[in-house]
Amino acid sequence: MTATTRTRLTPEQRRAQLLDLGVQLLATRSLDELSIDLLAEEAGISRGLLYHYFGNKHAFHEAVVQRAADDLIAQTAPPVDGAPLERVHASITAYVDYVVANHEGYLSLVKGAAGGSESIRAIYERTRSDMGDRVFREHPEGDIVPDTPATRLVVRGWTAMTEELVLSWIAEPNGVSRDDLVAILVESLPALVGVTQVAPEA
Amino acid sequence: MTATTRTRLTPEQRRAQLLDLGVQLLATRSLDELSIDLLAEEAGISRGLLYHYFGNKHAFHEAVVQRAADDLIAQTAPPVDGAPLERVHASITAYVDYVVANHEGYLSLVKGAAGGSESIRAIYERTRSDMGDRVFREHPEGDIVPDTPATRLVVRGWTAMTEELVLSWIAEPNGVSRDDLVAILVESLPALVGVTQVAPEA
Numbered sequence: 501m502t503a504t505t506r507t508r509l510t511p512e513q514r515r516a517q518l519l520d521l522g523v524q525l526l527a528t529r530s531l532d533e534l535s536i537d538l539l540a541e542e543a544g545i546s547r548g549l550l551y552h553y554f555g556n557k558h559a560f561h562e563a564v565v566q567r568a569a570d571d572l573i574a575q576t577a578p579p580v581d582g583a584p585l586e587r588v589h590a591s592i593t594a595y596v597d598y599v600v601a602n603h604e605g606y607l608s609l610v611k612g613a614a615g616g617s618e619s620i621r622a623i624y625e626r627t628r629s630d631m632g633d634r635v636f637r638e639h640p641e642g643d644i645v646p647d648t649p650a651t652r653l654v655v656r657g658w659t660a661m662t663e664e665l666v667l668s669w670i671a672e673p674n675g676v677s678r679d680d681l682v683a684i685l686v687e688s689l690p691a692l693v694g695v696t697q698v699a700p701e702a
Numbered sequence: 703m704t705a706t707t708r709t710r711l712t713p714e715q716r717r718a719q720l721l722d723l724g725v726q727l728l729a730t731r732s733l734d735e736l737s738i739d740l741l742a743e744e745a746g747i748s749r750g751l752l753y754h755y756f757g758n759k760h761a762f763h764e765a766v767v768q769r770a771a772d773d774l775i776a777q778t779a780p781p782v783d784g785a786p787l788e789r790v791h792a793s794i795t796a797y798v799d800y801v802v803a804n805h806e807g808y809l810s811l812v813k814g815a816a817g818g819s820e821s822i823r824a825i826y827e828r829t830r831s832d833m834g835d836r837v838f839r840e841h842p843e844g845d846i847v848p849d850t851p852a853t854r855l856v857v858r859g860w861t862a863m864t865e866e867l868v869l870s871w872i873a874e875p876n877g878v879s880r881d882d883l884v885a886i887l888v889e890s891l892p893a894l895v896g897v898t899q900v901a902p903e904a
Contacts, residue, residue, distance in 0.1 A: 649876035650886060653867050657890075660866035661859035668858045674851035684852060684897055688859075691893040695886055 515553050518543055522564035523571060526605030531561055531620070534605075558617065565620050568605065569627040572598055576631065584644045588635075589686045592662070595631075596682055599666045610663065632659035635689070644689065650696040658692055661685075717755050720745055724766035725773060728807030733763055733822070736807075760819065767822050770807065771829040774800055778833065786846045790837075791888045794864070797833075798884055801868045812865065834861035837891070846891065852898040860894055863887075 509517065521543055526534055536557055540547045554560035576594045578587035599606050609624050632655045635645050645651050662685050669681050711719065723745055728736055738759055742749045756762035778796045780789035801808050811826050834857045837847050847853050864887050871883050 649878050650882065652876070653870055653878060653883075654886065654890075656870045657863035657867040661863040664862035665855050665859040668855055674854070676851050676855060680852065681855075684856060687897040688856075688894055691897050692890055695889040695893050 511553075518550070518553060519563055519567045522560070523568045523605075526564060526568060527602040528604050530604055530608030531565070532608065534561065534564065536560060558619075561617075562619055562623070565609065565623050568602070569623050572627060573630060578634070585686060585690070588644070588689060589682065591634075592685045593682050595662070596666055596678060596685075599663075600670060603670060607667065610667065628659055628663070629656075632656050645693050648696065651693055654692045654696050655689075658689055661688065713755075720752070720755060721765055721769045724762070725770045725807075728766060728770060729804040730806050732806055732810030733767070734810065736763065736766065738762060760821075763819075764821055764825070767811065767825050770804070771825050774829060775832060780836070787888060787892070790846070790891060791884065793836075794887045795884050797864070798868055798880060798887075801865075802872060805872060809869065812869065830861055830865070831858075834858050847895050850898065853895055856894045856898050857891075860891055863890065 518539065522534065522539055525538065525542060536547055536550050536554075539560070540550050543550075550560070554563060572595075575598050576591050578591040581587075582590070609620070635655050636647050636652075645655060665681065665685060669676060720741065724736065724741055727740065727744060738749055738752050738756075741762070742752050745752075752762070756765060774797075777800050778793050780793040783789075784792070811822070837857050838849050838854075847857060867883065867887060871878060
């Protein structure tokens with residue numbers, strides 16, 4: 501940080517920089533452990549100044565989680581080109597790597613360790629929905645997933661499954677490699693979509 | 703309750719009866735809304751007596767959630783006889799009906815609205831694992847699901863997917879019938895197991 505803090509930053513730039521630091525700290529600790537005191541110490545500035553930027557601890561947590569969610573969405577964006585399943589493959593690979601790199605903070609969000617905060621829970625739910633809906637937005641021609649009520653449900657399920665699988669795999673890989681994990685997740689999408697086409701439709 | 707309260711019950715029987723009432727109240731409200739006061743009013747006994755049975759509010763919540771979890775496990779037990787997928791079908795049908803009938807309380811557990819209580823979270827996780835592991839215990843011959851690290855992962859994912867699908871479906875059925883939902887969930891299991899057999903193994 502030494503080089504950048506010497507430059508005069510606008511308050512918006514300074515706030516963004518502090519949020520990035522918050523996101524970085526969240527990678528290896530839970531949200532409960534991410535205090536204003538810790539951020540102040542790591543940033544080398546006063547607690548008072550942090551309260552000036554963020555108002556209170558809850559608003560600070562909300563802003564960090566929103567920034568982390570934006571990062572996750574950006575980092576897992578599928579490439580613009582390529583065959584549909586290859587693009588899903590790239591996106592899922594990025595997701596697995598993101599969860600591995602940011603395990604503690606991610607886990608604390610999933611577990612709702614945010615102490616039942618509705619606004620943070622809402623950011624989490626919106627991010628998860630966004631990542632699922634991307635399957636429909638990114639493939640408007642419906643080449644992987646036709647857009648029906650049943651496939652919408654199944655894609656939500658696939659998103660939940662993906663999260664659970666990655667967290668279970670990090671906890672106990674049991675010899676399953678990262679590439680196998682990614683292959684299972686990618687192939688699960690067309691397999692589950694296939695089920696909606698076999699099962700009786702409403 | 704009138705008939706039974708006239709009978710002299712042992713403290714254990716009385717406690718179990720109070721827990722059943724708690725589980726019943728939890729069906730239509732969140733855990734946060736299930737207070738000792740409410741139970742006292744519904745049971746027609748004093749708050750003091752409830753504290754005598756349960757110690758404190760947290761222990762009361764823990765006992766109610768454990769009882770609800772035991773009920774869920776019992777009600778979704780697959781029948782002893784029948785073809786493997788028919789038994790999964792019966793179990794999933796019972797699960798869907800259980801979540802519909804106990805929606806508020808179930809949702810509050812899933813959302814971690816328990817205010818981040820570790821012990822209640824642990825009951826929830828154990829119940830979910832149990833329901834997934836049943837696929838292996840109930841089919842020791844491996845006729846649906848061979849027992850490998852990859853299928854263990856996939857079954858955990860399928861359990862998470864099942865929960866997410868049922869809750870999403872209750873929130874917005876969008877014309878998907880209960881029978882279609884059950885068919886999708888049941889058929890997803892062999893479809894996902896099939897994926898582990900196609901994907902490269904470690």
